[in-house]
Amino acid sequence: MQSSSKLFPVALVSAELRGDLTEDVYLLKPNNSPDPSVELALTRLGRAGRDGARGAPLVLLHGSFANRRIWYTTGGQGLGAWLAHAGFDVWLAEMRGHGLSPRNLSYRDNRVADYARYDLPAIAAFVGEQCAAPAHWLGHAQGGLALAATLGGGYLDAAQLASLTLCGSQISCRHGVLGLPPLGWVARLLLRRREQVAAGWLGLGEGYEDEPAGVVRESLRWFGLFGRFGEGRQDWAAGLAEVTVPVLALAGAGDRAAPAAACRQLLERFGSPLRESLCLGRVEGFAEDYGQVAMLLGSNARCEVWPLLEYWLRHQRLPERR
Template structure:
């Protein structure tokens, strides 16, 4: 079934009721990149029976080795359903080759540069067309890095992003061995033997990641590396980004430490910038980890309401502001 989009081909793959939620799954074929085979799955969640009263749109971006189930379990639990039940119009994107998005022809070469330059703008255009509103964006880990790349590269701007929330996302952690050129070169030679990294074998998650992402990360963290591509310095571009911004780190996050998440926040030029470090020393029930900051019993009680408050007020609840 063809959607009503006038932007590019969009197929409505399914329209189902999941208990008290409505679930529409779209497949976008924007045809805006060097690989015309790219198709992107986008799941829309709302309250069953109230589809005509959808609220403010929010786009959720999963991290590496993940898919839409990070936000939305088969039992209807997750930040996605929480926000939908709170009245938000929730859109859950799945990157190339993840979840319901098929692997594109050049899957092996997929990079954050492609996601930020081509895929997120296409998702933004479709959501804006369908809702007639500017969406809020929330990314976890690599999802947040991809959102930062799109903003810093000026592929997304204030006409597509009402606010941005970055959970466990950073680019400043230093991997000293990669600063030694022979080590980086050896890593490249080794990785180029593979088409993808297996999330299940590495015990990182249910999905694979294309080797292009790993090679791109090696370049970022090399001796003369930078957060950007051959055309644009995304890190430098963040200074010109003015959208309201929330960054969240966690005391127990060993993968993306809180200090580095805060450094990413501070690079933005936004006048409205808020930072939260989830840990007992700041009044939270747990020293949250990288995944637990959004997927845990404590997160349901403490973090999800915080997200809802931010999306409504674009500021943290009284008592949570951290210097």
């Protein structure tokens, strides 16, 4: 089946009814990058029988070693389904080689820089064409970094965004001994011979998937001792000063990969007059010190974190906490 788009080839590969939600899976072929084999899967969740009254568009972007299932489980649960039931027009993007997006010819050399320069602008253009309104964007961990990169690099017009939410995303905290130049160089050299980094190597359990070696090499460069969040001469972090969309940064008090202070530092890079941050932990009155995954998938997230996100998306401010 073909989808109507004047931008580039788009196939509607499936259209299913999942309970009271519709699940439409599109495959985009933007043909805008050096690798012409790239195809991007984009899943839309909507309320059945309500296509004539779509809510505000919202794009959810997964992190590393993940896919759309972090937002929408095989059983029809998750933050994506919850926000669709709340009336948002939810779009689940999967980066090249992840989830339903086929592995491209240059899979091993995929980088977040490619997501930022080519893939996210294509996704934004298609969602904008379908919805005729700026979309809210929410990125988890590396997904948030990809959004920061595309905005800081000027690849995506901020006018296409209604708001930006970063969950557990940071660019300033070095990662242990790999921050030492010799060890980082050796790790990057060894990865040049690898197609991918298997989720199992890192002890990640069921539901996680492999990551292209190029993305991991890029991350090692960013978080090395002399690393910089950018590509070539471009400093994406500096470019964020020109971004003025409303931004929310969520951090987990128990998140060692993205400490709250580092998440706050990324938020402060933005030139947005409307910036909010919140650390999800017991000191702030939450039931637990949330980790990076638990803030979205934990047993307490549904009743504590998800309503906060919904409120922010509707009002561009956080609710007052008792």
